[in-house]
Amino acid sequence: MSHSQINHLTIVGGGTAGWMAAASISRQLADFNIKITLIESEDIGTVGVGEATIPSIRSYNDSLGIDEIDFIKATQATFKLGIEFRDWREKGSRFFHPFADYGIDLNGVAFHHYLARAKIADLPADPAQYSFATQLAWQNRFAQPHPNPPSPLADFGYAYHFDAGRYARFLRRYAEARGVNRVEGKIATTQHHPDSGNITCVTLGDGRTVNADFFVDCSGFRGLLIEKALHTGYDDWRSWLPCDSAIAVQSDKAAELTPYTRTTAKAAGWQWRIPLQHRTGNGYVYASEFCDQNKAESTLLDGLDSTVLTEPRRFQFVTGKRKKIWHKNCFALGLASGFLEPLESTSISLIQTGISKLLEFFPHNGINTADQNEVNRQHAHEFERIRDFIILHYKASNRSDTPFWQHCQTMNIPDTLAHKMEVFNSRGKVVMLEPEAFERDSWVTMYLGFHKFPQDYDRRANTLTSSQLAEQLEKMRNAVHQAASQPLSHADFIQRHCAAPE
Numbered sequence: 001m002s003h004s005q006i007n008h009l010t011i012v013g014g015g016t017a018g019w020m021a022a023a024s025i026s027r028q029l030a031d032f033n034i035k036i037t038l039i040e041s042e043d044i045g046t047v048g049v050g051e052a053t054i055p056s057i058r059s060y061n062d063s064l065g066i067d068e069i070d071f072i073k074a075t076q077a078t079f080k081l082g083i084e085f086r087d088w089r090e091k092g093s094r095f096f097h098p099f100a101d102y103g104i105d106l107n108g109v110a111f112h113h114y115l116a117r118a119k120i121a122d123l124p125a126d127p128a129q130y131s132f133a134t135q136l137a138w139q140n141r142f143a144q145p146h147p148n149p150p151s152p153l154a155d156f157g158y159a160y161h162f163d164a165g166r167y168a169r170f171l172r173r174y175a176e177a178r179g180v181n182r183v184e185g186k187i188a189t190t191q192h193h194p195d196s197g198n199i200t201c202v203t204l205g206d207g208r209t210v211n212a213d214f215f216v217d218c219s220g221f222r223g224l225l226i227e228k229a230l231h232t233g234y235d236d237w238r239s240w241l242p243c244d245s246a247i248a249v250q251s252d253k254a255a256e257l258t259p260y261t262r263t264t265a266k267a268a269g270w271q272w273r274i275p276l277q278h279r280t281g282n283g284y285v286y287a288s289e290f291c292d293q294n295k296a297e298s299t300l301l302d303g304l305d306s307t308v309l310t311e312p313r314r315f316q317f318v319t320g321k322r323k324k325i326w327h328k329n330c331f332a333l334g335l336a337s338g339f340l341e342p343l344e345s346t347s348i349s350l351i352q353t354g355i356s357k358l359l360e361f362f363p364h365n366g367i368n369t370a371d372q373n374e375v376n377r378q379h380a381h382e383f384e385r386i387r388d389f390i391i392l393h394y395k396a397s398n399r400s401d402t403p404f405w406q407h408c409q410t411m412n413i414p415d416t417l418a419h420k421m422e423v424f425n426s427r428g429k430v431v432m433l434e435p436e437a438f439e440r441d442s443w444v445t446m447y448l449g450f451h452k453f454p455q456d457y458d459r460r461a462n463t464l465t466s467s468q469l470a471e472q473l474e475k476m477r478n479a480v481h482q483a484a485s486q487p488l489s490h491a492d493f494i495q496r497h498c499a500a501p502e
């Protein structure tokens, strides 16, 4: 017997978003006997990129009861300790954004204030020296974090790089085993209730119809239901994030199996390198106003470190977010809900948080406007906070060697970000607005990685004498370096524990 007014839920789209939603809903709402249908079109296909993640992907897999080793083998996954930023501050520079905090907070004062003091006192102030995860990454080593780390220095998170197509197929098997019914076909039209405007059914190109009480739009950039059918509207953020195009190719397995994503700043954007067990994913994200397609393609191909395996694929996008992800009886996830360029690999995590909202606010007893407003408020907040973090990467760069980078230096930024940057500059305080996807030390990475040391620091950091400070810092550096020299190489770790079949 159904305990819900929603008897039939239809998911439109079978990319990463569609199958993640199908897997979660079929497991988490199993008791409610809701019929779940997923429609996808092989003719249209999926976006086929989206292979770098952040650590929250592990809790998503855990929520489904997925075995980590099975998942890694099935998706040719590798481990990711963070992101390397090459040439971003200026050409020849590099810094690392680990999924971890730096050093140890002392006397209740955040560690980065001691770094700011160290910088002034000419002591070693490079945050990388105080990060176990960064040192592991620089040495291409990997170890799983200890469940109860003996010291905060040994605490870090990790994520994965995986093959997006294989991940969708893996989740498809999972969802179909839990009763999700897959329909192959191309949706041509949608029908609406004459009074409420709710979507009642979709009609496929061959005339079949699929009706439902509730629809989850995972149709990708086209936003087939949320936009084309319901005209929900979109916030366009291209004036703050000028990249609007990408080109992607797969290349051979990399000689160097880095436990991190590499992003290299280029003349009109940046290039990614994502190492998987069987191949490498590469792409150039760029601003079409400053670079044409041919130039983008040659930039990408010239920057590869292994042989190309596929034809280049091109993408165009409008950075921004859907004004509402929940409108009438339609809930949008994935690219249908908005898109922020993949510089910090946030899209899959946004699918996850979207699914969490859908499950938490699931309209078992009918759709309630207050619930919808709350979901849409959270969605807006979440996108805006990540947007500001990504804009910081461009705004804080010292590069002015090309028209694109000159534009980044002079472009306007949102007031929320301007405020954060000013407060950090004046006293090293990282302003956090409600829960943010990126925590305090991620912001510290960017400020210090771009050499934006604050002019002042929290004066409580002066409680230590200069020699005590030097001694504490040295102890931390030694502990980090000593521990980071022990683990296996990333390649050996995978070979030993979770190598995918050839």
Ligand SMILES: Cc1cc2nc3c(=O)[nH]c(=O)nc-3n(C[C@H](O)[C@H](O)[C@H](O)COP(=O)(O)OP(=O)(O)OC[C@H]3O[C@@H](n4cnc5c(N)ncnc54)[C@H](O)[C@@H]3O)c2cc1C
Residues within 6 Å of the ligand: 012, 013, 014, 015, 016, 017, 018, 039, 040, 041, 042, 044, 045, 046, 047, 048, 049, 050, 051, 052, 053, 164, 185, 186, 187, 188, 218, 219, 220, 221, 222, 224, 246, 247, 248, 283, 315, 317, 333, 334, 335, 336, 342, 345, 346, 347, 348, 349
């Ligand atoms: C260049 C680029 C790089 C990226 N890199 C990353 C990254 O490193 N990390 C990350 O987290 N994210 C990344 N992303 C985002 C990531 O790719 C997406 O969030 C993720 O793949 C989810 O996509 P989706 O399922 O929403 O859409 P899609 O993969 O486009 O799937 C849409 C689905 O809808 C179906 N569909 C559409 N129209 C119809 C129709 N009329 N009838 C029937 N079915 C239909 C399609 O067949 C398909 O199954 C990147 C995106 C881009 C563009």
